[in-house]
Amino acid sequence: MGDFSKYVSIGDPVDSRTGLDKGVIAVAEKNDRVVLVTADLGAQGLGWFLKNAPERIVECGIAEANAAVVAAGLAAEGFIPVLSGFVMSTIARAHNQIRQSILVDRFNVKIIAREGAWSEMGISHNYVEGISATRGMPNLVIMTPADVTEAEKLVAAALEYVGPVFVRTESGQSPPPLRIFTDEYPFSIGKAVTVKEGRDVTIITMGYMLTEAIRSVEILEKEGIDVRIINMSTIKPLDEEAIIRAAEETGAIVTAENGVIIGSLGEGVAGVLAENIPTPMVMVGVDDEFSQSGRITKERDELKDHFKLGAADLASAVRKCIGKKAKK
Numbered sequence: 155m156g157d158f159s160k161y162v163s164i165g166d167p168v169d170s171r172t173g174l175d176k177g178v179i180a181v182a183e184k185n186d187r188v189v190l191v192t193a194d195l196g197a198q199g200l201g202w203f204l205k206n207a208p209e210r211i212v213e214c215g216i217a218e219a220n221a222a223v224v225a226a227g228l229a230a231e232g233f234i235p236v237l238s239g240f241v242m243s244t245i246a247r248a249h250n251q252i253r254q255s256i257l258v259d260r261f262n263v264k265i266i267a268r269e270g271a272w273s274e275m276g277i278s279h280n281y282v283e284g285i286s287a288t289r290g291m292p293n294l295v296i297m298t299p300a301d302v303t304e305a306e307k308l309v310a311a312a313l314e315y316v317g318p319v320f321v322r323t324e325s326g327q328s329p330p331p332l333r334i335f336t337d338e339y340p341f342s343i344g345k346a347v348t349v350k351e352g353r354d355v356t357i358i359t360m361g362y363m364l365t366e367a368i369r370s371v372e373i374l375e376k377e378g379i380d381v382r383i384i385n386m387s388t389i390k391p392l393d394e395e396a397i398i399r400a401a402e403e404t405g406a407i408v409t410a411e412n413g414v415i416i417g418s419l420g421e422g423v424a425g426v427l428a429e430n431i432p433t434p435m436v437m438v439g440v441d442d443e444f445s446q447s448g449r450i451t452k453e454r455d456e457l458k459d460h461f462k463l464g465a466a467d468l469a470s471a472v473r474k475c476i477g478k479k480a481k482k
Contacts, residue, residue, distance in 0.1 A: 158350045161340070164368065165333035171323060173305030174198045174266065178236060180306075181313040182207070188234045188313060193221045197238035198266055198309070218243045222251035222263075229261035234313060241269035241284035241322070249287065256318050257293045264312050266321045270362070270412045271445045271461050272328035280325070280445030286417030288320055289390050295343065296390040298322040300364040301334040304387060307341035315343060322389075324362050324412060329450065329458070331365040346393035352382030355472050355479070356400040358423055359410040360386045363438075367410055369465035374472055381472060389419055397426045401433040406479040408436045408471045412463060415439040434478035436471045438463065 158164075178199035182188040189210040190197040197203075203211050212228070214221040218239065225235035237244060244267040245252065256263045269281035288296060297312065297319065299305035305323070312319040334349070349364065350371065357367045367383050374381050382404055384396060401407055407427065409420040420437035427433045440461050448456035458464045 159348060161336050161338060161347070162334055162349055163336045167330035167365075168302040168333050169330045170299050170302045170305040171198070173299065173302035174309050174321070174323060175202075177306040177309035178313065181310050182210075185234065185313075186210070187232060188236065189228060191221050191225045191228070191235045191237045193218045193239050193243065195239040195243070197236060218247040219251045222248035223255045225263045226251075226255035226259075226261050229256070229263050230259075234262055234264065236264045236266060236313070238266045240279055241267040241281040242279050245284055245288060245320070246281065253291060257291055260293045260317055262316055262318070264319050264321065266309070266323060268323040268325045270324040270328050271440055271457050271463065272325055272412075272448075272450070276447035277444050280447075282413045282440045282445050284322055284413065285389055285411075285419070286414050289417055289422070293318055294390065295319045295388070296322060297343065297388050298324075298361040300361055300385050300387060301331045303333065303335040303337065303339055304341060304385075307339065308387060311341055311343050322361070328362055328412070329365075329455065331362045332368065334364060334368065341387070344388045344391050344393060346396035347385045347387070348382065348396075349385050350381065350383040352380040353404060354380045355406040355408060355476055356382040356384060356404045357408045357410060357468065357472065358384045358386050358397065358400065358419070360389060360419055362412050363410040363463065366463060366465045366468055370468040370472070373465060373469040379472060379476065386419060386423075389422065392422050392426060394426045394430070397423055398430050401427055401431045405482075406434050406475045408438060408468065408475050410438040410463075410468055410471075413440055414442065416442060434475055434482055436475040436478070438468055438471045
């Protein structure tokens with residue numbers, strides 16, 4: 155069976171947002187042009203800014219569209235604004251302002267916003283369409299971290315990159331991901347990482363779902379299925395080379411995401427395969443519906459079960475995909 159990468163060392167679950175805080179602070183300590191733009195929801199690294207640089211905080215209140223325009227204005231003057239909040243407010247309420255005021259002129263604004271099938275407040279805040287809603291917007295890099303280590307490295311890279319970036323994180327009530335990567339993990343924008351080698355099928359995933367993909371390995375290896383796992387932390391631009399190589403070498407692709415499949419990772423990977431190397435494929439994710447409220451207990455995670463986003467569900471998708479491969 156394939157081995158895990160040398161940059162992988164599986165540990166206990168940790169909220170990846172602590173890594174986001176560290177990454178923002180690390181860059182802000184070195185660069186006084188980093189400023190926070192908030193809309194009554196706090197921000198990554200807020201505690202450090204309140205103590206060390208309160209003059210670099212711009213609070214806009216519950217006026218997310220205005221906050222996006224303020225961020226654009228600050229970027230036009232050479233600052234590096236970090237705009238934080240929920241996807242449902244920071245992105246959805248300000249979609250036009252992000253398009254017109256930030257992306258058209260490619261201003262250097264960083265948006266950090268959270269969503270996912272699991273969230274704090276049910277259907278209104280459990281956005282699952284954030285990537286789908288933004289992936290078609292020109293001039294925007296889109297990334298999502300899979301664990302606390304990647305979160306720190308990813309957000310630091312986003313702040314050092316010149317241009318608009320959307321860092322999509324997952325909501326506070328989501329199950330925390332496993333600690334997956336070592337401190338030596340070399341993150342690079344636009345580059346997928348092979349977390350585990352395998353010859354029979356490839357799971358291409360992102361964010362929290364990398365945790366479920368790793369957990370599915372234990373199930374599948376007992377059946378003699380050798381799974382490759384790829385962490386696609388940059389959703390735009392996709393690492394097309396990694397997708398094509400996986401298709402060539404394993405002949406079966408499963409995608410897994412904590413969000414809608416339409417217009418997001420699954421369809422993005424499908425487009426690469428259709429144009430370059432048609433390959434049997436199965437997509438795991440939210441299938442054209444809104445999220446809702448649900449409980450997470452030791453016995454059951456209601457929304458994970460409802461949307462079929464668990465390790466056992468991924469294992470079923472892998473079996474289905476291998477079945478398609480056998481018929482090809």
